[in-house]
Amino acid sequence: MQPQRAELYFQQGSSDKVYHLQLEGGQDQWSVQAQWGRRGSALQSDVKVSGTSYEQAKRVYDRILREKTGKGYQIAQARANGNEAIAVGLPATKEQSGHTPELLTPIEEPEALLLAQHAAWWFQQKVDGRRLAVQKSERKYSGINKLGQIIPIDARLAESLDRVQAQGFLADGEITDSRFYIWDLLSVNDTDLRIQPYEIRYVHLTKHFPGVSDVLRVCETAMTTKAKRDFVKKMHDANAEGFVCKNRNAAYAGGRAGQHFKCKFVATASFIVGPKPEGRRRPPLHRRVSLGRQLASFHGHRRSARPISARSRSWKCVTSTVTPDPKENSSRLNTSVKCAMTLPSPIAASAS
Incomplete structure (x- = not known):
């Protein structure tokens, strides 16, 4: 268990953005924080998760890192407890290797x-x-x-x-x-x-x-x-x-x-729940997301989100934050909801 940090950047056309990510803490109080924005400007910041175990925080850290590199961000620097982490680059020209990976x-x-x-x-x-x-x-x-x-x-x-x-x-x-x-x-x-x-x-x-x-x-x-x-x-x-x-x-x-x-064992997903835009009959705050073979519906309003159980699986809302939408007036809010679906272990059940 060791602190980690990564510095990423994205450059394309007139876009020049940076994204900083940190995994910090000790004992069972670990957190993941992020700062992002245009290079040279004041950066926005957010605490992605806090006060949790190292394993949970590490999953959040790794997931965000994969999401950002998948969107075209490149790793400028990554460190694990002061030592640089192993980096794997993005394809420079999308050249095919001729090898087709086997997928599970x-x-x-x-x-x-x-x-x-x-x-x-x-x-x-x-x-x-x-x-x-x-x-x-x-x-x-x-x-x-x-x-x-x-x-x-x-x-x-x-x-x-x-x-x-x-x-x-x-x-x-x-x-x-x-x-x-x-x-x-x-x-x-x-x-x-x-x-x-x-x-x-x-x-x-x-x-x-x-x-x-x-x-x-x-x-x-x-x-x-x-x-x-x-x-x-x-x-x-x-x-x-x-x-x-x-x-x-x-x-x-x-x-x-x-x-x-x-x-x-655990499937995770992030959902953006917002207000009903004018001119739409069905509000976008009703999301239907497929995880494995299960479907779960999430309903919400301006300041909260309520998870609904997916068949026999239990859904638990881990964190939720409400922030103003800069593209809309201040009365409209976006709610970011992070949820996890826990899958009970038959082995654990039989052992108890």
């Missing part, structure tokens, strides 16, 4: 736990980071994002990858601010492993990557029924984002092939 299919936890009984399925942690594949060719490294676009990678990550005893490789995983978690090895030393079942690719992965560097981590994998159930409980206790179900017999397939699954 979301499922509910009860469905995922049924797979724990079958030897064909392995469980891994769902890392809360950014998708990244790294290719080494002719002693040079290039990153590949989840869209298959080529992106630059941090020099310190490349330095750690230099310790891998292989002339070339294509490794797939997820990167956080301090580590690259690797779960698949698709090629090594000019040998294409994608036609091999996942269990064979995983053997090659553990052969080439474990213990190479603290920056590189092979994803922990639970293989037996007991290990998988214990693993899920461990992820719950650690307040992890969720877990992944891998079919050990599946060859690699790009896109959302439906052969590997992800299960998230």
Whole structure:
């Protein structure tokens, strides 16, 4: 648990904006703060979350960072406890790599736990980071994002990858601010492993990557029924984002092939609830948002928002702020509502 901060910027045409983000605190009192605006002008500020656990604050920090970089912001500087965090750049020209990342299919936890009984399925942690594949060719490294676009990678990550005893490789995983978690090895030393079942690719992965560097981590994998159930409980206790179900017999397939699954313990979303604009019959303060397979409706008025339960799932309003809309007169207000959908654990329920 350590403080973090990031400085981002966005430049396009006449637009020149900055965005500063900080994760600060100690013990169980952590907060995330942000400042933004045009470069050189007085910045607006907001407390995104405060007085919460490190795990919750870190999720908010990482989510905001992903949202901003996804909108075109670039990281000018990022630090973790005084040390610069590993940075992954945006695609300079949106050049396609020729590699199509394999995407996970979301499922509910009860469905995922049924797979724990079958030897064909392995469980891994769902890392809360950014998708990244790294290719080494002719002693040079290039990153590949989840869209298959080529992106630059941090020099310190490349330095750690230099310790891998292989002339070339294509490794797939997820990167956080301090580590690259690797779960698949698709090629090594000019040998294409994608036609091999996942269990064979995983053997090659553990052969080439474990213990190479603290920056590189092979994803922990639970293989037996007991290990998988214990693993899920461990992820719950650690307040992890969720877990992944891998079919050990599946060859690699790009896109959302439906052969590997992800299960998230908590789904989060942000909603903007505002007043009814003139000339509209249906007010925009009625939002309908899909999370997984559930639908939830949110109703509100000028100064509050009331979450309505989504079927059997419970929705909890975490924070809400009311700020004047600068584009409207002072009597019109926008309400920002941040909510979380908690998914009860069948394991936790059976253990109690």
